[in-house]
Amino acid sequence: MTARSAPAPPDAPTGDVPETVVVVSDLWKRFGETVALAGVSLVVRRGEIQVIMGPSGCGKSVLLKHLVGLLRPDRGEVLVFGQPVHTLAVPDLDALRIRIGVVFQSAALFDSLSVAENVAFPLRRHTSLPEAEIAAGVRDMLAVVEMDGTGALMPAALSGGMRKRVGIARALALRPSLILYDEPTAGLDPLTGRTVDDLILRLRREMGVTSVVVTHDLVSAFLLADHLGVMDAGQLIAAGRPDEILASPHPFVQRFLATRTMEVART
Numbered sequence: 001m002t003a004r005s006a007p008a009p010p011d012a013p014t015g016d017v018p019e020t021v022v023v024v025s026d027l028w029k030r031f032g033e034t035v036a037l038a039g040v041s042l043v044v045r046r047g048e049i050q051v052i053m054g055p056s057g058c059g060k061s062v063l064l065k066h067l068v069g070l071l072r073p074d075r076g077e078v079l080v081f082g083q084p085v086h087t088l089a090v091p092d093l094d095a096l097r098i099r100i101g102v103v104f105q106s107a108a109l110f111d112s113l114s115v116a117e118n119v120a121f122p123l124r125r126h127t128s129l130p131e132a133e134i135a136a137g138v139r140d141m142l143a144v145v146e147m148d149g150t151g152a153l154m155p156a157a158l159s160g161g162m163r164k165r166v167g168i169a170r171a172l173a174l175r176p177s178l179i180l181y182d183e184p185t186a187g188l189d190p191l192t193g194r195t196v197d198d199l200i201l202r203l204r205r206e207m208g209v210t211s212v213v214v215t216h217d218l219v220s221a222f223l224l225a226d227h228l229g230v231m232d233a234g235q236l237i238a239a240g241r242p243d244e245i246l247a248s249p250h251p252f253v254q255r256f257l258a259t260r261t262m263e264v265a266r267t
């Protein structure tokens with residue numbers, strides 16, 4: 001047996017990850033009169049960073065929630081690691097969720113728990129690792145997000161950027177091979193936002209993580225994306241490489257990019 005400095009990943013990114021990590025086919029979701037998703041289809045390949053942009057209320061968060069089975073579609077299919085998330089029973093869904101890290105729109109830390117306990121939370125919940133290995137795992141993940149030595153702090157003592165990074169450390173604790181980020185740089189100053197972008201890029205480079213990133217931040221989007229999708233009113237109206245999106249003749253895409261560019265110029 002070899003010594004382990006970090007908790008055994010239930011499913012390391014280097015493990016058995018299929019070539020196609022996410023396949024969304026013709027996804028529909030309505031809340032009462034509101035059509036949140038109107039036929040979205042999307043494929044994300046292993047190791048890729050897929051960025052989703054679009055105006056507020058267009059269905060970005062609802063789409064992400066379908067990828068982890070937090071919402072069930074009215075119609076359509078969601079395959080993650082080849083498994084049908086839309087029909088999985090709870091035990092299988094729980095097992096799948098361990099392989100998916102989610103960084104929610106608000107950092108969503110537990111305010112009554114220290115930074116270390118926040119990061120340890122998924123390890124305590126989903127593994128039976130001994131305390132020493134949990135502590136080592138927490139230290140490792142805090143180091144990854146450059147928050148070494150902050151384990152004893154309470155969330156109230158952290159800046160917005162630090163909270164985001166702890167949220168990312170917690171999402172990483174189980175070594176997921178897919179990470180979903182909902183507005184990871186929202187509310188951060190541009191410099192701090194770029195450190196979060198660097199982290200997302202580094203996780204892909206060093207751990208082969210596949211990422212889906214929802215963002216309003218045009219700089220992030222073009223810095224991160226291998227593929228970019230633009231949503232409007234529940235539909236993915238354009239998808240492709242960043243250069244293809246820039247050259248898209250779609251009037252909404254051009255208007256959206258122009259508006260966001262003016263906002264970036266103002267900051």
Ligand SMILES: Nc1ncnc2c1ncn2[C@@H]1O[C@H](COP(=O)(O)OP(=O)(O)OP(=O)(O)O)[C@@H](O)[C@H]1O
Pocket residue numbers: 031034035036054055056057058059060061062063
């Ligand atoms: N649980 C819910 N119950 C009812 N309506 C919902 C629910 N979740 C989302 N919606 C509605 O679905 C639509 C899409 O919401 P969603 O949260 O995906 O928007 P978004 O693109 O993430 O917006 P933002 O950029 O502001 O976060 C909105 O009209 C929203 O009000």
Ligand SMILES: [Mg+2]
Pocket residue numbers: 060061062105182
């Ligand atoms: Mg949202």
